[in-house]
Amino acid sequence: METRLMQFARALRAAGVPVSMAETVDAAGALTALGIKDREPFRISLRSTLIKRTIHLPVFDELFPIFFDGKAELPPDMDNALENLSDEEAEQLALALRQLKDDIADSLRRLLRGEPLTRQDLNQLAAMTGLDRARNMRWNEWMVRRMQAALKHDSVRRAMAEIAKLLEQVGFSKERLDELRAMLQANIEAETGQLQNFAGQRITDNMQARPPSEDVEDLLHAPFGRLGEDEMNVLRQEVRRLSAALRSRISLRQKRQKTGTLDLKSTIRRNLGHGGVPFTLSYKRRQKKPRLVVICDVSTSMRYCTELMLGLIHAMQDQISRTYAFAFNDHLEYITPDLAHGSAQEAVDRVLVRMPPGHYSTDLGGSLAEFDREWLDLVNHRTTLLMVGDGRNNFRDPETGIFQEMARRCTRTIWLNPEPPMLWGTGDSDMNEYLPFCDHVLQVQTMAELTAAVDELLTR
Amino acid sequence: MPDAFSSPNQVRESLHDQGYVCSSEIATITYLSDQLDKPLLIEGPAGVGKTELAKVVAAATGRELIRLQCYEGLDETKALYEWEYAKQLLYTQLLRDKLQEVLASAGSLAESADRIAAEENVFFSMRFLLQRPLLKALLSPEPVVLLIDEIDRADAEFEAFLLEILSDFQVSVPELGTLTARVQPLVFLTSNNTRELSEALKRRCLYLFLNYPELEQEIDVVNLKVPELDGALTRQAVEMVQGLRNLDLRKHPSISETLDWARTLVVLNAERLDRGLVSDTLNVLLKHERDLKRVQQRLEPMSGDGPEYQGPEDEDDQSRYL
Structure with a gap:
């Protein structure tokens, strides 16, 4: 059992769930307390000790049956449909099978006889379908389908229908035929089950053998535009880690800083021990309650980095409770509720589904005007206004007047632009028009720059 | 230390006696937490009975409940x-x-x-030494239940400070040395998931995710807490609330709101749910004006007592919270 548990923990780790040694030990402890006789308490004890985040629960639910329902090792339950046939019937069937192409006839015969696939067959299939290289559970279904195609399940079903007609003509009884068909169907299903178990098992083995790579440092300095899907995944994790690091750094900085006015009451109290002589002074610590209004461009020109930008906004929303996030392409939408729940990935997907980018439809000026009409009261002396976008406006009215008013009302205006300064003002970029009203304009082309920008944003 | 419970089933029964309906999952994990002497971290949306669980466990075991409410800026002098x-x-x-x-x-x-x-x-x-909740829980000669409520509101460094207490049940006071728990308390932590807790903290706890209950379970809860409400009406009302949870609302009605609504229906002597009644009492369930308006609009197509009504935005509740 211990080995199985260790393997399970390893597979979870490979699937991206952080499972520590201590938690594995806890799981073993829980098993001792509850026993392993009943499935449900067993499952609950593993789940409560190994999984600590809601987003990891589905991973657990997926892997648990593969590991502990113990079907993978056993051959599937298949029946031999041919043993009940009389000699005459067997003869007729053999004749009918001869009408089919050889390979299909072989497959059909094998399935009718209920011969399960051997280890060797399965390994061959895995090599053929690319299952050996699959390292992610979401490939599971797809791999099963490919293996089914390789085993010609569909053709076999069709062939059965064909020879059923033939057999009927030569006087096969109807009941017998139905029986044959039902058994074939059952055997195909059993084999599919075997394939599913095998695929799940093989993928978890692959995951254990080579856990996802972790060289983040280079990626931090790669421009957003040049990242592949895998690299994006690593970066997403990095965003999570950074946001956690930022959080504690900020909270410590706020605590340690010696600013504010003298707190007389607390100073007297602190120095009672020294007979009222004020050795140590204490200050009124102003709770920083910044308010952040983020307006993010999700149009086509920003496409390559919107996802990460939104991911970061999601992280910031976690950090600053008064974050009001907006996204725009041809119109403006309030997206804080979309970002409020769930993992960054899901939240970002929700926004992108809601606001699909169109071609040449970006309307920055119009979106600013909409903001002015509906939401301007969010901007006050506490607000930091954060614009994320390339300032490209499709030659529409940039509405600089409104932007000026917004910038005037808030404490700070920061613009994060993924384009290098030399491109500002070229083509349909109105960046230079907005420039005078911003307190900071930061070019954010890589993750490292983005982190630096956020750090600055949160601490000043 | 004598264990508070002898089996998951016993947990379930004794909590039921206290008026808390719990699934076998809750019972099993609570039992495990007691057996392994591990703190139990409970996460879930607001109002599903996270805090209540700690309260009823205290009542069921006859132990004192010591509660530490967390907030931004909470520090050792207030907690320890x-x-x-x-x-x-x-x-x-x-x-x-x-x-x-x-x-x-x-x-x-x-x-x-x-x-x-x-x-x-x-x-x-x-x-x-002025004892604050954590120290009080550690030094109590009787076994107690310690509830650290809404830990996600406290700062990250407070979490780090909790680690010593949660793993070894001891604290270091510079002037006095290390104080170790006389009797290990049962510890419950709750979190509304407003921010991610640190891995180190999570590693030391068992984890329980409490979601809104299933239909039958919620009916049980209402029956237990508001027995005056007629059986058929209870079912209708709960079905309606469950339907609301499938809608895209800012704040979904929680169990406590279901109970409030059930009591409202009792007070109003309601015999059946019709549109007028529902729309008049909707503000017991929904606390945001936008939500209210949205549901009022949706009520239009809802005929008389159609509790099977499902919103068009059929969003899985769990996925919303994940």
Whole structure:
């Protein structure tokens, strides 16, 4: 059992769930307390000790049956449909099978006889379908389908229908035929089950053998535009880690800083021990309650980095409770509720589904005007206004007047632009028009720059 | 330490006696937490009975409940202990004569200092230690239930500070040394998931995710808490609430709101759910104006008592929270 548990923990780790040694030990402890006789308490004890985040629960639910329902090792339950046939019937069937192409006839015969696939067959299939290289559970279904195609399940079903007609003509009884068909169907299903178990098992083995790579440092300095899907995944994790690091750094900085006015009451109290002589002074610590209004461009020109930008906004929303996030392409939408729940990935997907980018439809000026009409009261002396976008406006009215008013009302205006300064003002970029009203304009082309920008944003 | 429970089933029964309907999952994990002496971290949307679970466990085991409500800026002096300066000062004043006496026979300055030093622990003793919830829970001679509520509201560094307490059930007070729990308390932590907790904290806890209950379970809860409400009406009302949870709302109605609504229906002597009644009492369930408006609009197509009504935005509740 211990080995199985260790393997399970390893597979979870490979699937991206952080499972520590201590938690594995806890799981073993829980098993001792509850026993392993009943499935449900067993499952609950593993789940409560190994999984600590809601987003990891589905991973657990997926892997648990593969590991502990113990079907993978056993051959599937298949029946031999041919043993009940009389000699005459067997003869007729053999004749009918001869009408089919050889390979299909072989497959059909094998399935009718209920011969399960051997280890060797399965390994061959895995090599053929690319299952050996699959390292992610979401490939599971797809791999099963490919293996089914390789085993010609569909053709076999069709062939059965064909020879059923033939057999009927030569006087096969109807009941017998139905029986044959039902058994074939059952055997195909059993084999599919075997394939599913095998695929799940093989993928978890692959995951254990080579856990996802972790060289983040280079990626931090790669421009957003040049990242592949895998690299994006690593970066997403990095965003999570950074946001956690930022959080504690900020909270410590706020605590340690010696600013504010003298707190007389607390100073007297602190120095009672020294007979009222004020050795140590204490200050009124102003709770920083910044308010952040983020307006993010999700149009086509920003496409390559919107996802990460939104991911970061999601992280910031976690950090600053008064974050009001907006996204725009041809119109403006309030997206804080979309970002409020769930993992960054899901939240970002929700926004992108809601606001699909169109071609040449970006309307920055119009979106600013909409903001002015509906939401301007969010901007006050506490607000930091954060614009994320390339300032490209499709030659529409940039509405600089409104932007000026917004910038005037808030404490700070920061613009994060993924384009290098030399491109500002070229083509349909109105960046230079907005420039005078911003307190900071930061070019954010890589993750490292983005982190630096956020750090600055949160601490000043 | 004697364990509070003997089996998951017993947990379930004794909690039921306290008026808390719990699934086998909750019962099993609570039992495990007791058996393994591990704190239990409960996450889930607001109002599903996270805090309530700790309360009923305390009631069911007859233990005292010590509660620490977390908030931004909570620190050790509020959570753990503080020296009572005023009392210390008062004692020095009152004991001045005695001190004079002690010092009178001292020959040199060094000797007097030594003598005062010898009396030091009089002033830094438990007598002058103001016990805050965490220390109180550790030092209590009777077993207690410690509830650390809404841990996600506290700062990240407070979490780090909790680690020693949660893993070893001990704290270090510089002047007194390390204080270890006499009897290990049952510890519950709750979190509304407003921010991600640190891995280190999670590693030390068992994890329970509480979601809105299933239909039958919620009906059980209402039956138990508001027995006056007619059976058929209870079912209708709960089905309606469950339907609301499938809608895209800012704040979904929680169990406590279901109960409030059930009580409202009792007070109004409602016999059946019709549109007028529902729309009049909707503000018991929904606390945001936008939500109210949205549901009012959706009520239009809802005929008389159609509790099977499902919103068009059929969003899985769990996925929304994940």
